[in-house]
Amino acid sequence: MTFSxxxxxxxxxxxxxxxxxDPPELPPEQLLEFYRWMVLGRIFSNRMVALQRQGRMGTFAPxxxxxxxxxxxxxPMQDGDWLVGGYREAISFFMRGIPMVTLMExxxxxxxISYSPATKVMPIQVVLASQMPHAVGIAMAMQYKKxxxxxxxxxGDGATSEGxxxxxxxxxxxxxxxLVTVVQNNGWAISVPREKQTAAEYIAHRxxxxGMPGYVVDGNDVFAVYSAVEQCLERARNGEGPSIIEVITYRMGAHTTADDPTKYRPSDELAEWKPKDPITRYTSYLRTLGLLDDAKAADIEAEVRAELQIAVERYEAERPAQRVEKYFDLVYNDTPPQLARQRDELIRALNREQ
Ligand SMILES: Cc1ncc(C[n+]2csc(CCOP(=O)(O)OP(=O)(O)O)c2C)c(N)n1
Ligand SMILES: [Mg+2]
Structure with a gap:
């Protein structure tokens, strides 16, 4: 079959x-839920960065x-669907049932780290694109089991260059x-701009x-993303096969807490994207519909902040002391000698520091 x-x-x-x-036909409560998740995501992201700066968090990708x-x-995902993501989809993970405290851990x-299998969410994956063979494998298993x-x-856009x-x-x-593949094209792969990933006009051209349709949607438009994913999920469920959706968005912050984008990113770029902010535009829409006003927005924000505060307190109260050996010992069943040497060297160095 040929796709254009x-x-x-x-x-x-x-x-x-x-x-x-045409916006998706959704009840007002669900439209407000979308808003709540977006606000929660931004507040969570800002808080994670603040915690890292205070020495209370390892790192974070805003x-x-x-x-x-x-x-x-x-x-648009349904109960039996699986979500296989990278590391910048905290909101999607929460929406599929992963608790905030799990991502903090x-x-x-x-x-x-263990995610409840009932959530059907694969853990954060940092090794770029290695989630994709797993995603296809899970999808083929669904197909096999009918x-x-x-x-x-x-x-991410950068990871699409991986084999x-x-x-x-x-x-x-x-x-x-x-399978529905969503490419979060946020313009950058740390300091490498999207233009350096492919000479094609769109990543979705692939x-x-x-042999699958490719779509490009405005990633800062929740309705455009929702409609495209819903349509592709339906297609997949009907046995018509996979698709790619490239969502054009923008990483407004740093790559992670270990990055400083002022070193490589043109200063006017952020100013250009600020007016396209996904939350601002959705807020305007909900206000026009009469679903949101200042009081309602303040209530939602207070609710979200309280929920986050409980998670932070749980995270900080319940952590057992971490043994550094674990990082080495959980990689292989039988730790290879060079890794064992590195582990012992690190433990000796840490003991000397104390
Ligand atoms: C296989 C592999 N190579 C390199 C890295 C280092 N690295 C981490 S994130 C990143 C950039 C990824 O960019 P993109 O796929 O666009 O995702 P984004 O961070 O923009 O969400 C790189 C090179 C890695 N984690 N894995
Ligand atoms: Mg990127």
Whole structure:
């Protein structure tokens, strides 16, 4: 089957909160839920950075600017679907049932981390694109078991240059795996701009080459992301195969707490993206509908902050002392000698410091 190349960016909600397409038909409570998740995501991200600066968190990859993409990709998922992401989708993970404290533990460096299998969420993956073969494998297992479910896989623009991404999608296309791949194109891969990843106009152009449709949507527009993912999930469930959705968004913050984007990013770029903020535009829309006003927004923010505070307190109260050996001993069943030497050297150095 031949698919055509996407040529433009689909948008439903403009940056000033006006509709230019059909929004998904959702009840008012769900529209407000989307808002709550976006606000929670931004507050969570800012708090994680603050905790790291205070020496209370290991590291964190801020998600500011990508809230609509994370909400829009998780919201249309159903109970039996799996979410296989990278590391910048905290909101999507929360929406699928991962507790805030679990992500705090993971970013705090505590291991081993276990996610409840009932959530059907694979843990944060930092080894770029290595989530993709797993995502395709899970999707093919669903197909084999004749389940009417699908996998949503999430990957960054930079990681699409990895072999794993391309090998996995070639498999998915060939075997018609029920997979929806969301490429979070936030413009940057640490200091490498999107233009350095591919000469193609859109990353989603690779879809038709793998025998699947490719779509490009405004990633700061929660409705555009939701509608595209919902449609592709339906396609996957109907046995019509995989698809790629490239969501165009922007990483408003640093890559992680260990990064300083002022060293490589043009200063006017952030100013250009600020008016396209996903939360601002959605707020304008909800206010026009009469679903949100100052009092309601303040209530939601207070509720979210209280929820986050409880998670931070639990995180800080319940952590057992971490044994550094764990980082080495959990890698292999039988620790190879060079790793054992490095472990012992580190322990000796730490003992000397005390
Ligand atoms: C295989 C591999 N190579 C290099 C890295 C180091 N690294 C971590 S994040 C990153 C950039 C990823 O950019 P992108 O895929 O666009 O995701 P984003 O961070 O923008 O969400 C790199 C190079 C890694 N984690 N894994
Ligand atoms: Mg990126």
């Amino acid at each position: 190349l996407p040529t433009s960016i689909t948008q439903i909600l403009t940056p000033d909160g006006k509709l230019v397409g 998600l500011n600017g990508q809230e609509a993409a994370s909400v829009g990709l998780a919201a 993971q970013w705090g460096g505590y291991i081993p 389940e009417r479910n699908a996998v949503v896989a999430v990957i 794993d991404f391309n090998e996995a999608l070639n498999f998915a296309g060939t075997f018609k795996a029920p 879809g038709p080459a793998f």
